[in-house]
Amino acid sequence: MLNPMSVMVLFAGEHRRLVLWVPVLLALGALAYFQWPCEPGGGVGCVLPAGVAALGLGVSLYWPHTLVARLGGGGVTALVVGFAAAWLATHTQPAMPELPRRAVEVQGVVRDVAYYPAPAGQGEPVRHVTLVDAVMQDFVDDGMRPLRRSLDIRLAVQDSTPLAPGDALRVRAMVRPPPFPALPGGRDRQFEAWFAGQAGSGYALESVQVEPGLQHPQSGLWLAVDRLRVLVDARIRHVLPGASGSVVATLLDGRASAVPQNIRAEFAASGLAHLLAVAGLHLGLVMGAAMLACRLVLAAWQYAALRWPCKAISAVVAWVVGGGYVLLTGAHLPAERSWMMSSIVVLGLVVGRRAVSMRGLALAATLMLLLAPQVVLDVAFQMSMAAVMALVAGYEVLHPILLRSLSGLRGAGHACARHGAMLVLTSLLAGTATLPVVMAHFGVVQPFFVLANLLAVPLMGVWIMPLGLLALLAMPFYADAPFLHMMNAGVCGVLWLAHKVAGWPGASIAVPAMPGWGLGCVLLGLCWLCLWRGNWRWWGACAVLCGTLTPWLAPQPDILVSPDAQLVGVRDRTAVLVMGHARDVRAITAAWAQALALPVVAFSTAAAQEVENPDGSLICGEEGAEGSCVLLRRGHEVVVRIHDPSDGRASLPQSLCAQADLVLSVAPLRVSCLNVPVRLDRFTAWHAGAQAVFLGSGVRVVTDRQERGERLWVLKPGGHGMPTLPLAQAE
Known part of the structure; x- marks a missing residue:
């Protein structure tokens, strides 16, 4: 059993390796900020870390020959510096703009031209352009300032207009913000877009029009590099047009x-x-x-x-x-x-x-x-x-x-x-x-x-x-x-x-999804294994092994709900039964399949049917409720309404809700199943994002909003951002 004195002796023997832990502590400080449940203000994010860093440095300098003071002061300083650096990097980014939900004329300057495979994997590659200084030409945003973030626009397949970085263009397109995660704890494209300077993406409805006379906001080296990359790519595509050429x-x-x-x-x-x-x-x-x-x-x-x-x-x-x-x-x-x-x-x-x-x-x-x-x-x-x-x-x-x-x-x-x-x-x-x-x-x-x-x-x-x-x-x-x-x-x-x-x-x-704490255990264990030289370095191998096994130890959700509540996935032993229809069905089901390590299977609720397995059963069309199913699992009864032509105005049969522990609907529940303890519907998804339901000793619901918190990069319900209103006219 190690006592504090023996631990200090071990640290003293590794004194030349202590500096290697500075980036690890910086990373932990940054991670603490990104995992904070709500957005900290300037006092917590910047002023307090500055004071703690000054105190830590003061302790290290006042007792320079004391290992405890150097370790404590230096470690705390690195942690708070990482926290403050993450806060500053987040708050120096421009706000996410409010993008129109309808077709709009977009005018901007081309920063990059890229080729993507055809959506169905057949045909010629499709061009995408990255626009900067974009302006929406409609009655709402008339007179708006140019966006401080970029837009990625997929051009029409038949559009062959020559484009190069620096060209100004106008195109009629449908645009939308970065999507919400497909499941709680899933890939956060809004976080990625926030730090990449992206406002969203879209697709062109017609051919682009080149607008002469506008200047590219970049100049000198970066514009030359962008143009050179496009020329190199075009030359390679001309000489090697096949898949190997890509x-x-x-x-x-x-x-x-x-x-x-x-x-x-x-x-x-x-x-x-x-x-x-x-x-x-x-x-x-x-x-x-x-x-x-x-x-x-x-x-x-x-x-x-x-x-x-x-x-x-x-x-x-x-x-x-x-x-x-x-x-x-x-x-x-x-x-x-x-x-x-x-x-x-x-x-x-x-x-x-x-x-x-x-x-x-x-x-x-x-x-x-x-x-x-x-x-x-x-x-x-x-x-x-x-x-x-x-x-x-x-x-x-x-x-x-x-x-x-x-x-x-x-x-x-x-x-x-x-x-x-x-x-x-x-x-x-x-x-x-x-x-x-x-x-x-x-x-x-x-x-x-x-x-x-x-x-x-x-x-x-x-x-x-x-x-x-x-x-x-x-x-x-x-x-x-x-x-x-x-x-x-x-x-x-x-x-x-x-x-x-x-x-x-x-x-x-x-393999199933690894929880975040499992990945953190792996990376910290790897650092412990690689950064020390003594025999105690092998303790890190145990942490790496434990973290690697967490995908099979962490509980898996029984039901998944998409961010727009239009898709519901029920986990079976051999597949994920997906019910409903959504615009991003391919991306969402792919994320579900990866997270649960199971194939996705489309499940129709149009006819009465029953699926039985050792975990329970899924019964559809019961009690004359067309488009509704009942899931019986681990002593719980869950009612799932997938199809509702009345958009929630027709109530579910009371006999269907009598024994239910949870009711889930793609439409608003309104007055349906008021006595059910847990009620999830389209409005719930609109406020909380994607949801995961765990059926165990009780019914536990985890939402995307709970996982990510109220942060700057998390868009408001419905994907709304900062309005791009024009400046008021001077009197």
């Missing part, structure tokens, strides 16, 4: 939107989904190829080889090339994190210090959390940090063992064995560390990820990415076609590998 475009300009859904599914099932997300792997391959090429050129020049620091020069050149690649691929957060990490590596090479270390990762994570604290909830940030942390810590422990085991080999055999063993170790460490994160966010486990990466990653490193760099260099001279075709041959090999591995039995195993 993967090539993803690798060279970061536009993964055009990759067909079936290819995405195969990459996910084979454990190769990370190849479609430009991040550390791609940046490392690009910078490695650039550094190798520059080193070879300098080594071939006798004057430079004898007099210049070729290694440092090559590292700086690779860093510049990597920065250009990050800009060309859209400067996404994972790529930015990787480039920050590479900056520290390059600095270490230049000054002769250790290039790859846990301190470099901690510094990169600290910068990211201070500049954009919302990344603490981002799957890409969690996966990249977990993978790199596991790689650095794993190689610290296993690399000496690997070298000793291969010491008996010599020559080419030693080089091949060492390279193969390191490749297996890298895939195993990174894949195992990110496996619980993939389970939490995507609801799948890929058992064959190591085998697939053993073949795909070397092909990416020695063939695909070097040829991609050559193609980009040759593109201004229109000499890129040979390199693109050779690169495409390698991509086709990866596609074939993903297809074959995805077709194996058990290649993708669905």
